[in-house]
Amino acid sequence: MMTTDSQKRFKFIDLAAMSSPELTDRMVRAAEEVIRSGWFLHGRHTENFERRIAELCDVSSCVAVSNGLDAIRLIFRAYMELGRLRKGDRVLVPGNTFIASVLPLSDLGLVPVMIDPSETDYNLSLGDALEAVEADDGIKAVLLVHLYGTASWEREAAARLRSRGVLIIEDMAQAIGAEAPETGFRDSRKAGSLGDAAAISFYPTKNLGALGDGGAVLTSDDTLAETVRVLANYGSDRRYHHIMQGYNCRMDEIQAAMMLEKLPWLADVSRRRDEVARAYCGSIDSPLVTAPGIFGDRVQVWHQFVVRTPYRDELKDFLAREGVETDIHYPVPPHLQPCYMGRLLSAGSLALSERLASEVLSLPIVNTTPGDAVEIAAVINKFQI
Numbered sequence: 070m071m072t073t074d075s076q077k078r079f080k081f082i083d084l085a086a087m088s089s090p091e092l093t094d095r096m097v098r099a100a101e102e103v104i105r106s107g108w109f110l111h112g113r114h115t116e117n118f119e120r121r122i123a124e125l126c127d128v129s130s131c132v133a134v135s136n137g138l139d140a141i142r143l144i145f146r147a148y149m150e151l152g153r154l155r156k157g158d159r160v161l162v163p164g165n166t167f168i169a170s171v172l173p174l175s176d177l178g179l180v181p182v183m184i185d186p187s188e189t190d191y192n193l194s195l196g197d198a199l200e201a202v203e204a205d206d207g208i209k210a211v212l213l214v215h216l217y218g219t220a221s222w223e224r225e226a227a228a229r230l231r232s233r234g235v236l237i238i239e240d241m242a243q244a245i246g247a248e249a250p251e252t253g254f255r256d257s258r259k260a261g262s263l264g265d266a267a268a269i270s271f272y273p274t275k276n277l278g279a280l281g282d283g284g285a286v287l288t289s290d291d292t293l294a295e296t297v298r299v300l301a302n303y304g305s306d307r308r309y310h311h312i313m314q315g316y317n318c319r320m321d322e323i324q325a326a327m328m329l330e331k332l333p334w335l336a337d338v339s340r341r342r343d344e345v346a347r348a349y350c351g352s353i354d355s356p357l358v359t360a361p362g363i364f365g366d367r368v369q370v371w372h373q374f375v376v377r378t379p380y381r382d383e384l385k386d387f388l389a390r391e392g393v394e395t396d397i398h399y400p401v402p403p404h405l406q407p408c409y410m411g412r413l414l415s416a417g418s419l420a421l422s423e424r425l426a427s428e429v430l431s432l433p434i435v436n437t438t439p440g441d442a443v444e445i446a447a448v449i450n451k452f453q454i
């Protein structure tokens with residue numbers, strides 16, 4: 070079909086349009102206040118932001134840091150400083166995650182072990198993790214990635230992993246505000262409070278995005294939080310006194326101040342994305358396309374809305390011709406990236422991770438209304454191979 074100028078276009082993401090004129094004004098004023106104050110790091114905005122994020126995710130401590138990758142690195146490095154992990158220890162990671170989950174592990178001399186996710190929610194299953202740990206007691210930690218904004222948790226398996234001394238670290242870069250059931254829906258718990266510690270990202274496209282980079286470590290373990298804080302500030306416990314060979318992973322005051330203005334809108338962002346996701350799921354009925362699961366027992370925040378089809382590239386081209394922009398999360402799994410090719414261990418086959426890389430397609434959800442979703446679904450339903 071010919072694309073005409075009058076054809077309606079659906080953008081995948083428009084970062085400028087993500088913020089209302091009112092929110093933009095508030096962020097400009099917040100940034101100006103920081104600029105005029107002359108106080109750029111370790112100030113009251115960062116402290117406030119940490120308190121608010123800790124409350125939101127139901128943990129006692131939040132350490133605001135430079136980005137999500139550094140947040141993961143700081144958690145694992147802190148556990149190494151505390152003697153809970155050592156170089157060469159293995160860490161289980163879902164095979165379909167973004168590479169930033171894996172990079173900090175190999176950088177620290179830990180050994181990532183990739184494992185296929187569950188076919189139901191595309192997340193690592195803690196039941197599978199338990200089996201992998203029973204077969205290999207070199208696995209000392211699990212990096213539980215709540216991919217696409219859907220949290221994953223299996224209480225029994227988590228308890229058995231913990232009783233074996235296995236750490237459960239959440240990569241909740243995509244899942245701020247998501248919840249998973251503890252014993253049932255009434256007992257639902259926030260992503261970030263499920264495991265021993267959690268890493269979050271405020272990359273601009275994430276549900277709560279900075280105007281640049283940002284991240285945080287969440288935990289209810291005070292010793293871990295303090296160790297992360299020291300590591301993120303040159304390893305110093307007080308000025309010019311360095312107890313660890315640390316990093317510089319601080320969050321800027323200006324980012325904290327601007328994100329504090331965004332925070333009151335976050336619940337709206339999640340609710341709107343949920344409406345769009347439900348509109349998509351209620352309208353997509355092509356036999357060629359599988360919509361993602363809506364799970365009645367969980368709060369999903371829909372960082373991405375990801376459909377699956379064996380004809381992914383054809384569907385992507387078809388939608389592009391029809392004016393619908395899409396994206397792929399992710400086209401090449403970490404173990405097939407040039408930097409890791411042939412060098413990452415795996416627990417079992419990674420066939421599903423590889424299949425997902427060729428079948429997943431992310432539809433617009435950020436600057437999209439439920440009405441748009443119904444229109445896009447109608448286009449998808451016309452797709453033929």
Ligand SMILES: *Cc1c(COP(=O)(O)O)cnc(C)c1O
Pocket residue numbers: 136137138139166167169170214240242243269270271272282283284
């Ligand atoms: C975005 C992301 C990261 C990395 O966060 P940055 O802030 O970009 O460093 C890590 N893991 C997952 C799953 C992500 O989506």
